[in-house]
Amino acid sequence: xxxxxxxxxxxxxxxxxxxxxxxISVPEQCIYGLLGPNGAGKTTLIRIINQITGPDSGELxxxxxxxMPEDVQVIGYLPEERGLYKKMxxxxxxxYFAQLKGLSKAEAMKRLKYWFKKLDIIDWWGxxxxxxxxxxxxxxxFVITVLHEPKLLIFDEPFTGFDxxxxxxxxNEILSLRERGATIIFSxxxxxxxxxxxxxITLIDKAKTILEGSVDEIRSKWAANxxxxxxxxxxxxxxxxxxxxxxxxxxxxxxxxxxKTTSDINTNDILQGLMKSGSLISFNPALPSMNEIFIRVVExxx
Amino acid sequence: xxxxxxxxKREYITRVRKKSFLIMTILAPLLMAxxxxxxxxxxxxxxxxxxxxxVIEDNSDLFKGVIxxxxxxxxxxxxxxxxxxxxxxFEKAGYYxxxxxxxxxxxxxxxxxxxxxxxxxxxxxxYIESSLKKEIERQKLLSYKIENLDExxxxxxxxxxxxxxxxxxxxxxxxxxxxxxMALAYLNAFIMxxxxxxxxxxxxxxxxxxxxxxxxEVIISSVKPIQLMMGKIVGIALVGxxxxxxxxxxxxxxxxxxxxxxxxxxxxxxxxxxxxHNVMSEDQQATITAKTxxxxxxxxxxxxxxxxxxxxxxxxxxxxxxxxxxxxxxxYASVFAAIGSAVDNETETQQFMLPVTIPIIIGxxxxxxxxxxxxxxxxxxxxxxxxxxPIVMMARIPFGVPYWQIAVSMVLMLVTFLGFVWMAAKVYxxxxxxxxxxxxxxxxxxxxxxxx
Numbered sequence: 203x204x205x206x207x208x209x210x211x212x213x214x215x216x217x218x219x220x221x222x223x224x225x226i227s228v229p230e231q232c233i234y235g236l237l238g239p240n241g242a243g244k245t246t247l248i249r250i251i252n253q254i255t256g257p258d259s260g261e262l263x264x265x266x267x268x269x270m271p272e273d274v275q276v277i278g279y280l281p282e283e284r285g286l287y288k289k290m291x292x293x294x295x296x297x298y299f300a301q302l303k304g305l306s307k308a309e310a311m312k313r314l315k316y317w318f319k320k321l322d323i324i325d326w327w328g329x330x331x332x333x334x335x336x337x338x339x340x341x342x343x344f345v346i347t348v349l350h351e352p353k354l355l356i357f358d359e360p361f362t363g364f365d366x367x368x369x370x371x372x373x374n375e376i377l378s379l380r381e382r383g384a385t386i387i388f389s390x391x392x393x394x395x396x397x398x399x400x401x402x403i404t405l406i407d408k409a410k411t412i413l414e415g416s417v418d419e420i421r422s423k424w425a426a427n428x429x430x431x432x433x434x435x436x437x438x439x440x441x442x443x444x445x446x447x448x449x450x451x452x453x454x455x456x457x458x459x460x461x462k463t464t465s466d467i468n469t470n471d472i473l474q475g476l477m478k479s480g481s482l483i484s485f486n487p488a489l490p491s492m493n494e495i496f497i498r499v500v501e502x503x504x
Numbered sequence: 505x506x507x508x509x510x511x512x513k514r515e516y517i518t519r520v521r522k523k524s525f526l527i528m529t530i531l532a533p534l535l536m537a538x539x540x541x542x543x544x545x546x547x548x549x550x551x552x553x554x555x556x557x558x559v560i561e562d563n564s565d566l567f568k569g570v571i572x573x574x575x576x577x578x579x580x581x582x583x584x585x586x587x588x589x590x591x592x593x594f595e596k597a598g599y600y601x602x603x604x605x606x607x608x609x610x611x612x613x614x615x616x617x618x619x620x621x622x623x624x625x626x627x628x629x630x631y632i633e634s635s636l637k638k639e640i641e642r643q644k645l646l647s648y649k650i651e652n653l654d655e656x657x658x659x660x661x662x663x664x665x666x667x668x669x670x671x672x673x674x675x676x677x678x679x680x681x682x683x684x685x686m687a688l689a690y691l692n693a694f695i696m697x698x699x700x701x702x703x704x705x706x707x708x709x710x711x712x713x714x715x716x717x718x719x720x721e722v723i724i725s726s727v728k729p730i731q732l733m734m735g736k737i738v739g740i741a742l743v744g745x746x747x748x749x750x751x752x753x754x755x756x757x758x759x760x761x762x763x764x765x766x767x768x769x770x771x772x773x774x775x776x777x778x779x780x781h782n783v784m785s786e787d788q789q790a791t792i793t794a795k796t797x798x799x800x801x802x803x804x805x806x807x808x809x810x811x812x813x814x815x816x817x818x819x820x821x822x823x824x825x826x827x828x829x830x831x832x833x834x835x836y837a838s839v840f841a842a843i844g845s846a847v848d849n850e851t852e853t854q855q856f857m858l859p860v861t862i863p864i865i866i867g868x869x870x871x872x873x874x875x876x877x878x879x880x881x882x883x884x885x886x887x888x889x890x891x892x893x894p895i896v897m898m899a900r901i902p903f904g905v906p907y908w909q910i911a912v913s914m915v916l917m918l919v920t921f922l923g924f925v926w927m928a929a930k931v932y933x934x935x936x937x938x939x940x941x942x943x944x945x946x947x948x949x950x951x952x953x954x955x956x
Contacts, residue, residue, distance in 0.1 A: 216950075252725040254937065271728075279725040285718035290518065301510045302726040346722070 203266070205230040205385045206251070206354055211260030213246055220246040221257070222409040228354075228387060228402070231380055235400035235417070236389040237492075239500060242406045244389050245282065248356055251387070252279050264354070275304050278352035282359045282389075284343050286331045293327040296346055303350040310349065317345040321371070336363040344372060348379060355379065356387045361395060373399065393493035403492075405499060413499050421489040424498070426462070428488040429469070433457040437480035444472060460488055507727045508735045515710070515739025520746065529747050533754060536691075555600035555628070557618075558582050558590060564607040570639040571603075577628055579603070587619070595621060603632065685902040686875045688816060692825065692898035693871035695748075699829055700894065701864060703744045704836040708853065710736050711844030711936070720936050729933040734925075737837045741830060748829065752822065821901055827914060832894030835921040836860070838928035845935035846943040846951075856945075867892035871899035878903035888913050890920035927952060 206228040213221040221243045228234045238244050249255045251262065253271060262269035264276070287295055293314070300310035318324040321341050331339060340363050348355065357376070361369045376399065380386060388400060396403065397417065405413035413420065428448065431439075437457040441447045444467040449460040457480075463472065473485060490498075519525055555577045561567060571579045580599075582590070587604045594602055601620030608615045616636065618624060645653060711733075714720045723732055843856040870892060874883040878900055887897040887905075893913045897905070934951035935943065 249937070254721065254724045274726055277725070279722065281718060281721040281725075283718035283721065285714075285720065285722045287713075287719055288717060298510065298514050299722060299726070302507055302723060304507075343722075 203230060204228060204263075205232075205265060206387070207263040208247070208251070209261045209263070211247065211250060211257045211262070213243075213250065213255070213257050219409045221250075221406075223260075224404075224406065224409070224411050225260075226404050226411075226414070228385055230385055231383060232401045233376070233380055233386045233388055233399050235396045235403035236387055236406070237391075237393075237396065237403055237496060238406035239391075243409045244406055245358065247406070248279070248358055248387070248389060251354075251356060252277060275350065276353045278303075278347040278350065278355045280343060280347040280355075280357045280360055282362075284336075284339055284363075286339055286343060288332040289330060291327075292323075292329055292331060292334070292342055295331065296342065296349070299346045300349050305350055313349050314345065317349065321345065321375075337365060337368055340364060341368070341372075344375070348375075348384075352384065354385050354387070356389075358389045359391070360388070361390070361392060393491060393496055396492045405496065407500055407503055412503055413495075417492070420495060421492070422487070424490050424495045425487050426490070428460060428462045428490075429472075430484070430486045430488045431457075431459040431461065431476065432483040433459070433480045434483055435480060439476065439479055442475075444475075456483070508731050508738075511723075511727070511732060511735025512739040512742070515736050516742050519706075519740065519743045525743070525747070529750050532747075533751055554578055556580060556598055557601050557603055558585075558594060558597075558599045559603045559605065560585055560587050560590065562604075562606045566607055566643070567605055567636065567639060571632060571635045574631065577631070591619060594619075600624075605636075684816065688821070688902040689871070689875050689878075689899040692821065692902065693868060693874075693895050696825070696828060696832065696895050696898045697864060697868050697871075699744050699748070700832050700836050703740050703833055704840045706740050706743075707737055707837040708840035708844040709850065710740070711841050711932075712847065712850055712853075715845065715936055716849060724936070729936060730929045733838070733841050733929060733932050737834060737841060740837065741833055744829065744833065745826070748825075816902055821898075824901055824910065825898060828894035828898055828917070831914075831917045831921045835890065835917075835924045836864070838921075838925045842928040842931040842935065842948070845932040846938070846948055848939060852943075863891035864895070867895035871895050874899040874903075884909075888916060890917045893917055 204227045206226075208224065208226050211221050211224050212219075224243070224247060226234070226236075226247075236244050236247065246255075250257050251269075253269065253274060264273050290298075296314050297307065297310050300314065301307060305313070315324070318327060321344075323338065323341050323345075326334060326338065326342070331342070334342070340360075344360070347357075355376075360372060360376070364372060373395070376386060376388075388396075390396060400417050402416050403414065403420065404411055415423075434456060436452065436455075437459075439447060439450070439459055439461075441461070444465050445461045445463045447459065447461050449458075451458050469485075473482075476482060476485075554575075557577055557579050559567070559571065559579050559581045561581075565581075565583070568581050573579055577600075587602060590597075590599075590602055600622075601618055601624060604617045604619065606615035616632075618629070618632065642657070645657075650656065714723070714732075720732070727735075839860055843853055843860070846856065847853050867886065870882055870886040873880065874887075874896060877883070883896060883900060886892040887900050887909070890913075893916070897910070897913055901910075931948050931951050935948070
C-alpha cells in the first residue's frame with residue numbers, strides 16, 4: 203500500500219505554472235527518488251508535501267487518509283539549503299527543533315545524545331553553528347530531521363557538502379532508517395546515488411511528470427537492445443544483418459564490446475554466432491545509467 | 505499553542521542572555537540621565553567665551569554702569585567715541601559688538617542698536633533689554649519725586665514662581681509643576697519611540713536572519729508561519745518589557761534612596777525651627793531661623809519638585825505606557841516582520857522603511873510640540889490616530905487627559921493593530937519563502953490577496 207500519495211497536484215505562482223497535474227505514489231518502506239532539472243518543480247512539490255504551501259488543486263494522502271496539518275509530526279524534512287541559526291549553540295538548537303516537532307525536552311535530549319554519539323559529533327554540542335564546517339552542519343541538520351522518528355522522511359539533496367566517508371555514513375543511515383520502517387522521498391541531481399538507493403522514481407520536467415516507475419523497470423525498458431560482451435584475449439567482431447557494433451576496446455588482455463541488435467533475433471542465436479569468435483567471459487544486457495536516461499528523456503522532451 | 509511558547513522562549517532567552525542586553529539595561533538609564541544633565545550644561549557652556557561689548561552713548565551718560573557684567577559678557581563704556589569710527593575697527597580691538605544707545609531711549613524704545621558680525625545669542629539680547637528696561641523704569645519713577653524711593657524699590661523687589669494647582673474631577677487639588685510634566689512627557693514620548701523602534705527593527709532583523717539562513721524552511725515544516733511570526737514578536741516584546749520593568753525598578757530604588765537621604769534634611773530643618781519657637785529666646789531664635797533659611801531655599805525648591813513629581817498619576821502613566829508599548833510595538837513590529845519577510849537582505853529594507861518611519865517621526869515631533877501646548881488640536885488628533893498615538897498620547901498624559909480620550913485612543917489602537925497584524929501575517933506567509941525576487945509594494949499588495 204502507498205504510504206503517501208499526491209493526486210493531480212497543480213500549483214501556480216503568478217503566471218508561472220510550477221506543477222501541472224503531477225501525481226506520485228510512494229509505497230511504504232521505499233526510497234522514492236524525485237528527479238528533475240533545476241526549476242522543474244521538485245521543491246514546490248516537496249513544500250506542498252510539507253504543507254509549507256498548499257496546492258491550487260489536487261489531493262494529498264498519508265496512509266490513505268487526507269494529509270492534515272497535524273501530520274507534520276510524522277514527516278521529517280531536510281531542506282536543500284541548510285537552515286540553522288548561526289549564533290546558536292548546536293545542542294540547544296537541536297533541542298529547539300526537536301521540541302518544535304513535538305518531542306518533550308527529556309525525550310529529545312535522550313535521542314540527541316544517542317544520535318550525536320552515533321555520528322561522532324557529540325564534541326560539538328556546545329559549539330556555535332558558525333564554528334562548524336559545512337559538512338558538520340549538515341550532519342547536525344540530518345540528526346534534527348530524523349530525530350522525531352518520522353514515518354515519512356524527505357531529503358532534498360542530502361549529500362552535497364559531504365566528503366566520501368561521510369556520504370557513505372549518511373547513505374548507510376538512510377538505508378537503515380528504511381530497514382526500521384521509514385519511507386523516504388529523496389530529491390537529487392546525483393544519479394549515481396539514485397541507482398544505489400532508490401527503488402522508485404518520478405522524473406519531473408517543466409512542471410510535468412515525464413517518467414515514473416521502479417528503477418529496475420525503467421532501466422531495462424530504456425536498455426534498447428544493447429548488450430555488453432567480454433572476451434578473453436584479443437577478439438575482433440564485425441557487425442552483420444542482425445546487429446551492429448557500437449564500441450570495441452581492449453583492456454588488460456580482454457576485449458570489451460557493446461553491440462546493438464537491429465532485428466528481432468533471439469539472444470541465443472546471437473550468442474551461438476559470437477561464441478565462434480573466441481572464448482566468451484560474459485554477456486549482459488547493457489542497462490543505461492540513470493544519468494543517461496535522465497538526459498535522454500529531458501532532451502526528447504525539449 | 506505549545507509550539508508558540510517554545511518559539512517565544514527561544515526568542516526571549518537568546519536575547520536576554522546576550523551581553524548587549526545586560527549592557528543596554530544598565531547603560532541606557534545612565535546614558536539618559538547623563539543626557540539630561542549634560543545637555544543643559546553643554547548649552548550653558550556654548551557661550552562660554554567672554555564677549556566684550558563696547559557701549560557708546562550719544563552725548564550723555566544716562567546708562568553708564570547700568571548693564572552689569574555677567575560671566576558671559578563684559579560691557580565697556582567708551583566715552584568720546586563715534587559709533588561710525590568704531591564700526592570698522594571694533595573687531596580688531598577685541599570687541600564682540602557695539603551697543604549704541606541714544607538718549608531718546610526713554611521716550612522711544614527703538615533707540616538702541618547692537619552692532620556685531622555674528623548673530624548675537626538670544627540670552628544676551630534679553631539680558632540687555634531687561635537691564636535697560638529696569639533702568640528706564642527707575643528713571644521714570646524718579647521723575648515722580650517720591651521720597652525714599654530706593655528703599656521702597658528694595659522692599660518691593662520680589663521673585664515669583666507660579667505654583668500650578670490642577671483640580672481633578674473630584675475637586676481635590678494637587679500641586680503640579682509644568683516643568684516636571686514637560687520632563688515626564690519628553691521622557692515618555694522618547695522612551696516609547698526608542699522601544700518601538702529598537703524592538704520593532706529587532707523583529708525585522710530576526711526575520712531576515714531566519715530567511716537568509718533558510719532556518720525558516722525547517723521551522724515552517726513544523727509550525728504555521730503565523731505561529732513563528734507571533735512567537736518572535738511576542739518573545740521580543742517580553743524582552744522589551746523585561747527591560748522596561750528593570751528600569752522602573754531601578755528608578756524606584758533611586759527615588760527611595762533620594763527620599764531617605766536628601767529630603768530628610770528639609771524635614772529636620774522645619775522641626776528645629778518649630779522647636780526654636782517654643783524653647784529659645786528671641787535672639788537665639790533669630791540666628792537659627794537665619795541659618796535654616798540659608799539651607800532651605802534650594803532644598804525647599806527640590807522638595808517642591810519632588811512633591812509634584814510624586815503627584816503625577818504614576819499608576820495611569822505606567823499602565824498606559826505598558827498598553828501603548830504592547831499595542832504600538834505589535835503594530836509596528838508586525839509591519840517590520842512583513843518587510844523583513846519580503847526582502848533578501850537588510851540593505852533592501854530601505855525602500856520599505858521610509859513610509860514606516862515617517863509616522864513614527866511625525867509622532868515624535870508632535871510629541872515635542874505637545875510639551876509646549878498639550879491642548880492643541882494637532883496633539884489631540886495625533887493622540888487618537890493609532891500610528892502616532894502611542895508616542896503622542898504618552899506625551900499628553902502627564903498634563904492630564906480626559907479618560908474618554910484615552911479610552912477612544914486605546915480602542916482605535918486595538919482595532920488597527922489587529923488589522924495590521926492580520927495583513928502583515930498574509931504578506932509574511934508568502935514573502936518568507938520567496939527568494940531572489942526584488943519585492944515591490946505592488947508585489948506585497950498581491951501577496952495580501954493570495955490564499956493558501
